[in-house]
Amino acid sequence: xxxxxxxxxxxxxxxxxxxxxxxxxxxxxxxxxxxxxxxxxxxxxxxxxxxxxxxxxxxxxxxxxxxxxxxxxxxxxxxxxxxxxxxxxxxxxx
Amino acid sequence: xxxxxxxxxxxxxxxxxxxxxxxxxxxxxxxxxxxxxxxxxxxxxxxxxxxxxxxxxxxxxxxxxxxxxxxxxxxxxxxxxxxxxxxxxxxxxxxxxxxxxxxxxxxxxxxxxxxxxxxxxxxxxxxxxxxxxxxxxxxxxxxxxxxxxxxxxxxxxxxxxxxxxxxxxxxxxxxxxxxxxxxxxxxxxxxxxxxxxxxxxxxxxxxxxxxxxxxxxxxxxxxxxxxxxxxxxxxxxxxxxxxxxxxxxxxxxxxxxxxxxxxxxxxxxxxxxxxxxxxxxxxxxxxxxxxxxxxxxxxxxxxxxxxxxxxxxxxxxxxxxxxxxxxxxxxxxxxxxxxxxxxxxxxxxxxxxxxxxxxxxxxxxxxxxxxxxxxxxxxxxxxxxxxxxxxxxxxxxxxxxxxxxxxxxxxxxxxxxxxxxxxxxxxxxxxxxxxxxxxxxxxxxxxxxxxxxxxxxxxxxxxxxxxxxx
Numbered sequence: 001x002x003x004x005x006x007x008x009x010x011x012x013x014x015x016x017x018x019x020x021x022x023x024x025x026x027x028x029x030x031x032x033x034x035x036x037x038x039x040x041x042x043x044x045x046x047x048x049x050x051x052x053x054x055x056x057x058x059x060x061x062x063x064x065x066x067x068x069x070x071x072x073x074x075x076x077x078x079x080x081x082x083x084x085x086x087x088x089x090x091x092x093x094x
Numbered sequence: 095x096x097x098x099x100x101x102x103x104x105x106x107x108x109x110x111x112x113x114x115x116x117x118x119x120x121x122x123x124x125x126x127x128x129x130x131x132x133x134x135x136x137x138x139x140x141x142x143x144x145x146x147x148x149x150x151x152x153x154x155x156x157x158x159x160x161x162x163x164x165x166x167x168x169x170x171x172x173x174x175x176x177x178x179x180x181x182x183x184x185x186x187x188x189x190x191x192x193x194x195x196x197x198x199x200x201x202x203x204x205x206x207x208x209x210x211x212x213x214x215x216x217x218x219x220x221x222x223x224x225x226x227x228x229x230x231x232x233x234x235x236x237x238x239x240x241x242x243x244x245x246x247x248x249x250x251x252x253x254x255x256x257x258x259x260x261x262x263x264x265x266x267x268x269x270x271x272x273x274x275x276x277x278x279x280x281x282x283x284x285x286x287x288x289x290x291x292x293x294x295x296x297x298x299x300x301x302x303x304x305x306x307x308x309x310x311x312x313x314x315x316x317x318x319x320x321x322x323x324x325x326x327x328x329x330x331x332x333x334x335x336x337x338x339x340x341x342x343x344x345x346x347x348x349x350x351x352x353x354x355x356x357x358x359x360x361x362x363x364x365x366x367x368x369x370x371x372x373x374x375x376x377x378x379x380x381x382x383x384x385x386x387x388x389x390x391x392x393x394x395x396x397x398x399x400x401x402x403x404x405x406x407x408x409x410x411x412x413x414x415x416x417x418x419x420x421x422x423x424x425x426x427x428x429x430x431x432x433x434x435x436x437x438x439x440x441x442x443x444x445x446x447x448x449x450x451x452x453x454x455x456x457x458x459x460x461x462x463x464x465x466x467x468x469x470x471x472x473x474x475x476x477x478x479x480x481x482x483x484x485x486x487x488x489x490x491x492x493x494x495x496x497x498x499x500x501x502x503x504x505x506x507x508x509x510x511x512x513x514x515x516x517x518x519x520x521x522x523x524x525x526x527x528x529x530x531x532x533x534x535x536x537x538x539x540x541x542x543x544x545x546x547x548x549x550x551x552x553x554x555x556x557x558x559x560x561x562x563x564x
Contacts, residue, residue: 037390050460051461055276075182078408
């Protein structure tokens with residue numbers, strides 16, 4: 001069960017602002033989904049190694065050679081608000 | 095329908111090269127059909143053809159799932175938060191296919207950030223299934239599947255994270271191949287769950303899938319998880335299945351399957367035996383836990399991948415105040431319900447105090463699922479299951495029940511968790527709607543899978559499809 005307070009805490013961590021209606025719905029939906037997921041608790045897994053990557057690969061290295069980066073103007077054109085050669089954002093406030 | 099539109103992509107490529115078919119005429123035919131698409135399968139259609147003139151795929155237009163970045167072309171991954179984004183670069187797989195001659199026909203609709211099994215989570219409206227317009231095409235590559243099934247594209251590419259190529263291919267009566275993890279570069283694919291995402295073909299037949307896949311594979315310095323494909327991708331030619339051992343896992347062929355799907359599946363098993371294949375029961379005891387592991391791992395990775403959408407560098411921005419408000423407002427306005435749900439689920443699973451209970455355990459289940467397949471492939475060559483437990487469901491039928499929607503992926507999530515390849519081919523119809531048959535094999539066994547799928551395809555002789563009436 002994931003309650004209203006937990007939903008609000010996780011939403012803050014995820015930088016999501018949820019409406020009251022969304023908080024209620026999220027609490028009920030996430031609880032249902034987590035109940036299903038928790039069936040994996042039936043499994044004995046203590047001696048099992050976790051898998052984060054399925055295919056065996058070594059670290060991939062390349063020569064550290066300088067190369068052109070993206071032209072600054074081209075990247076700034078994609079930004080919602082660019083100024084003085086950078087990304088402009090609102091003040092972090094108090 | 096014109097003779098030109100009846101040609102498979104491989105036939106069209108061959109006839110263009112032989113000078114029997116004009117690339118311009120083929121482009122015009124599909125350009126017009128894509129522009130006239132009324133299934134909402136396309137989000138953008140090209141004005142002019144752009145592939146190389148002399149490659150092996152020269153002149154055969156390609157529909158591209160919206161999450162592949164194409165330089166200068168709208169690439170939103172089906173999300174309003176990326177509205178207006180035209181990337182400065184092109185995904186490696188698209189670049190390679192263009193270099194082989196395939197011009198980009200258009201960008202296809204999809205569930206937002208590939209999160210969905212019905213295409214109803216698109217920020218740009220759902221796609222209709224061309225077999226029955228009141229039903230979903232499947233997802234998340236629903237636009238690609240619907241476009242190919244409807245004949246508005248000769249072939250398409252999509253991506254599969256938990257079934258997003260195979261399930262829509264099954265529900266639309268076409269072929270879809272999810273390759274081995276690492277076989278195709280992920281560079282330029284807008285990321286959902288990086289340890290699972292793979293690009294692959296959606297096509298009318300198995301030969302087209304092999305031909306398209308052949309030009310997608312290969313190691314790419316821009317994706318350090320990509321690998322050199324160990325052999326040439328061959329065009330399939332097998333007519334028989336003598337001596338090929340097919341594993342039938344009770345966990346993925348029993349419970350929850352609609353009667354009509356079960357009937358088509360049993361007929362496919364009989365055809366495998368007619369062709370000389372051997373059927374054997376194999377156990378995949380942890381696969382019923384696949385959905386649980388998947389819906390922890392994929393949302394966890396997504397919650398990290400989607401943190402980049404903050405209104406600063408690209409896409410849309412909404413703001414009513416300070417910096418924190420800008421992040422929150424932008425994400426509130428730009429993301430749809432399912433994306434928010436998965437970000438919440440993933441953030442929760444990774445949060446302090448819950449990490450080991452959810453993410454840690456899910457990664458261990460993933461190991462067990464991969465081990466199950468390894469043990470099975472010591473006894474059999476391929477595994478055969480239905481692709482989806484049901485035929486295409488009605489639009490709106492599962493939108494209020496996220497868990498029911500997740501469970502529709504039960505037969506397709508175990509393979510990406512294990513990184514192995516699998517194909518879905520049409521097996522026949524149940525109540526007039528297509529049923530997909532899935533064949534899975536060990537890592538890098540695509541040639542074997544394609545050959546077996548081809549032999550089975552010939553035996554099944556599925557020749558129907560809305561594209562015939564386009």
